[in-house]
Amino acid sequence: MSVSDQPIPLSGRILDIGVRFLPHFVLFAVIIGAWEISVATGLITSIIIPRPSAIWSAIVELYITEGTIYRHFFITLTEAVVGFAIGAGVAVSLAIASSLWDPFRRYVTPYAVVLNVTPGIALTPVIIAWFGYGMGSKIALAAIISFFPIFVNTLTGLVQVDEDREELFNSLGASNVQVFRKLRAPAALPLMFAGFKIGLTTALIGAVVAEFAQATDGVGVLMSRFSFQLNMAASLATLLSMTVIGLILFYSMEFLDDRIVFWRRESRRAAASRARARTWAAQAKK
Amino acid sequence: MVKHEQSMAAAGDVVVSGLNVGKTFAAGTVVALENANFDIKRGSFVSLVGPSGCGKSTLLRLVSGLIEPTSGEIEVHGTPVNGPRADISMMFQKATLLDWRTSLENVLLPTEINGTPSKADKNRALDLLKLVGLEDFAFSFPAQLSGGMQQRVALARLLQTGADILLLDEPFGALDEFTREHLNTELMRIVAEVRATAIFVTHNITEAIFLADQVVVMTSRPGRMAKIINVDLERPRPLSIQTSVEFNKLVEDVRETLGAV
Amino acid sequence: MAVQDATSEVLVDTLERSLRNRRIAKHVGIFLTLTLLWELGSRMGWLDPLFYPRPSNIIRSFWLIYFQNANVWFHLYSTISLVIIGWVLGSMLGIGLGALVGFNTVIRRFLKPYVIVLEATPRIAVAPLLIAALGFGVNSKLAIIMLVCFFAPFINTLSGVINVNEERLELFRSMRASKTQILRKLVLPDAIPVIMAGERLALTAALSGALVAEFIQRDKGIGSLILVYTRNLNMASAFACIFTLTIIGFLIFKGMEKLDHYIAYWKYEGGRERMSSKRKRTMVEP
Numbered sequence A: 001m002s003v004s005d006q007p008i009p010l011s012g013r014i015l016d017i018g019v020r021f022l023p024h025f026v027l028f029a030v031i032i033g034a035w036e037i038s039v040a041t042g043l044i045t046s047i048i049i050p051r052p053s054a055i056w057s058a059i060v061e062l063y064i065t066e067g068t069i070y071r072h073f074f075i076t077l078t079e080a081v082v083g084f085a086i087g088a089g090v091a092v093s094l095a096i097a098s099s100l101w102d103p104f105r106r107y108v109t110p111y112a113v114v115l116n117v118t119p120g121i122a123l124t125p126v127i128i129a130w131f132g133y134g135m136g137s138k139i140a141l142a143a144i145i146s147f148f149p150i151f152v153n154t155l156t157g158l159v160q161v162d163e164d165r166e167e168l169f170n171s172l173g174a175s176n177v178q179v180f181r182k183l184r185a186p187a188a189l190p191l192m193f194a195g196f197k198i199g200l201t202t203a204l205i206g207a208v209v210a211e212f213a214q215a216t217d218g219v220g221v222l223m224s225r226f227s228f229q230l231n232m233a234a235s236l237a238t239l240l241s242m243t244v245i246g247l248i249l250f251y252s253m254e255f256l257d258d259r260i261v262f263w264r265r266e267s268r269r270a271a272a273s274r275a276r277a278r279t280w281a282a283q284a285k286k
Numbered sequence B: 001m002v003k004h005e006q007s008m009a010a011a012g013d014v015v016v017s018g019l020n021v022g023k024t025f026a027a028g029t030v031v032a033l034e035n036a037n038f039d040i041k042r043g044s045f046v047s048l049v050g051p052s053g054c055g056k057s058t059l060l061r062l063v064s065g066l067i068e069p070t071s072g073e074i075e076v077h078g079t080p081v082n083g084p085r086a087d088i089s090m091m092f093q094k095a096t097l098l099d100w101r102t103s104l105e106n107v108l109l110p111t112e113i114n115g116t117p118s119k120a121d122k123n124r125a126l127d128l129l130k131l132v133g134l135e136d137f138a139f140s141f142p143a144q145l146s147g148g149m150q151q152r153v154a155l156a157r158l159l160q161t162g163a164d165i166l167l168l169d170e171p172f173g174a175l176d177e178f179t180r181e182h183l184n185t186e187l188m189r190i191v192a193e194v195r196a197t198a199i200f201v202t203h204n205i206t207e208a209i210f211l212a213d214q215v216v217v218m219t220s221r222p223g224r225m226a227k228i229i230n231v232d233l234e235r236p237r238p239l240s241i242q243t244s245v246e247f248n249k250l251v252e253d254v255r256e257t258l259g260a261v
Numbered sequence C: 001m002a003v004q005d006a007t008s009e010v011l012v013d014t015l016e017r018s019l020r021n022r023r024i025a026k027h028v029g030i031f032l033t034l035t036l037l038w039e040l041g042s043r044m045g046w047l048d049p050l051f052y053p054r055p056s057n058i059i060r061s062f063w064l065i066y067f068q069n070a071n072v073w074f075h076l077y078s079t080i081s082l083v084i085i086g087w088v089l090g091s092m093l094g095i096g097l098g099a100l101v102g103f104n105t106v107i108r109r110f111l112k113p114y115v116i117v118l119e120a121t122p123r124i125a126v127a128p129l130l131i132a133a134l135g136f137g138v139n140s141k142l143a144i145i146m147l148v149c150f151f152a153p154f155i156n157t158l159s160g161v162i163n164v165n166e167e168r169l170e171l172f173r174s175m176r177a178s179k180t181q182i183l184r185k186l187v188l189p190d191a192i193p194v195i196m197a198g199e200r201l202a203l204t205a206a207l208s209g210a211l212v213a214e215f216i217q218r219d220k221g222i223g224s225l226i227l228v229y230t231r232n233l234n235m236a237s238a239f240a241c242i243f244t245l246t247i248i249g250f251l252i253f254k255g256m257e258k259l260d261h262y263i264a265y266w267k268y269e270g271g272r273e274r275m276s277s278k279r280k281r282t283m284v285e286p
């Protein structure tokens, strides 16, 4: 760590990162090397454990030379995102209604609890019977199982408002709509985004499991097809695409979270405060 | 407590002493404490007052052996401090009780750390809980106690160690005025009863003078001991002493020292 | 970093309030009305009974699968026993590894990238691969259940161990506690509530994992039963199985709540009082 205030030159920063990650790369290389050698020399003899080099060539084939993965990749990604959007839309609307209207909350709650304790995955065959073999059933399952975490987090955020703040609003004579817009909604955002993150993960699970059960396209289909051909290298290469989808979904949500709920993180706070100072200055000039 | 060069106490009487003690943090960029010299006599009650960030906690943690000085040396009972030791016991601003233990079990914790508590240890812990007025809450969990009660459990735990040097870092700072006054009176009585030496950190000037034989006034940036004020008020001290002329003179003295910097 | 489940206190509160205020009759009334409408809708031909089973048929199916044919018991036993064994094994592995990684900063540093990748991957997607590798049968089912319920206890134990309260740690150090004493008397008890939260999630995940494994293997278990009934368009029986899972899910929820009251007793009013009087009794009065 350096103590000087001078900005470190870019080359130095790259070197810095290199040095920081070097041990990780070394460890990774050692593990891969040891694995490769022990399979190659027959130390591990099993059809179920492919060599790293075999996985690599499967990756090259799927992602580069043949490029077969992409169609399936985007289908699964679409299913997960659309399912999530539907689940989140319904969840947030119901949560807002429940927070504004107490009787509604009382009558919705038992069903929400029942839905929560039922493993949503159990609905897979039924959903496929209802929505067919195409993307519809995957989207439906994704929507159903991403619903609850978003609903409950949003509702909790909207309901559990700091009492002092609420008193402040009441003392200012704020209307219910104002309390909702200026206090409850912003206060609920952090929990809501936490719910969104869980919901995205479960939406992806829903899409993939529905693909396992019955489908013609999607990474889940590829995964089970390769597995039953005992083509372990290819199925691991397919698994990688699911990890990538998971990372894309998670970090997009993290990105939004960071920008929308900017007041939780120091760096974001500073950026937001600079931006507002600029708009203020611009307006003052006019 | 007196500055080193002025020390007239017989060597055997001094239980804690510091010579040119200094402590820096963040690779020397933050000077928390500079050149502190002190001798603390057996059985005396010393208060440390000073503005926030002047190094009071740092000094206490140095004496307790939780951290090491960057320069100088601290001796306790004639041996250099290098790590936490059995003859020193410390109490923090928060009660830091363990939620899953009853009051009695929390008080017994230091004994458990040193071995298996005997029947006598348990009785002693119960006696201490009685001393702090919590005999009816020996089997309650921290969540069932008020803040002041939790702090009293922490006080009993402090005494359970049997250490004769007690370090207290704003122990009642988070409590309301009434509870604090009450606990201070208790503390004064108990410390006298067990004949312990106490170093007591506080923000409160009245409290510092009321409790102490000596008040050490500290100033910040860098943390320094600015002045040592002897409190020659008779003991036992009733609460009403705080309105006396001598007391207010002492308060003024401390105020002036703090304001002068 | 710890993962928490979405069972919200807000919902439980709302439910309990409804029960206390004797609104239960209203709730039951609404539920019966909805059920009746469904039944009528089906009888009037607005809903295709082939896909959307009538409530009366579902009730009859319950009678059939539980008593007349009594075929559900065998599958229930298969699913539940595997879920419990897999949960115990998987979460023990998770807790053990979590503690190990938590205490060892070197391992922790090197493991971090792998944990991030593991977190983003839908673990359940590995199911076909494990079945291909370990063959059909109990082994692969257990492996899948262990895999899906490993993660929550692992990550929660890890974060519980890392996030030890600094002040308490300082207290222990000032009392000259040894490493083992700090571990046994501070770190582990302190981490218990968050580990229990992980265990709760793991048990729910274990049930979902078992269902997915059964969907793929189609041999026995509630999952395969649902699949078979749906294929035969015996939707009423499929729903009877799904509602059975609702009941199991509810029992899991209640059971884990009980267990939490028992193990992390200091978090609950009742638990504190129980332990308080128990300890008073065991302590022989001096």
Ligand SMILES: Nc1ncnc2c1ncn2[C@@H]1O[C@H](COP(=O)(O)OP(=O)(O)OP(=O)(O)O)[C@@H](O)[C@H]1O
Pocket: B025, B026, B030, B031, B032, B050, B051, B052, B053, B054, B055, B056, B057, B058, B059, B223
């Ligand atoms: N671990 C640490 N790392 C870096 N700086 C520290 C650390 N501990 C203390 N300091 C710094 O040392 C100085 C003295 O801190 P200390 O906690 O001793 O003050 P204090 O007199 O106890 O203040 P307060 O009355 O607010 O408790 C402060 O400037 C503080 O920021």
Ligand SMILES: [Mg+2]
Pocket: B056, B057, B058, B169
């Ligand atoms: Mg302090």
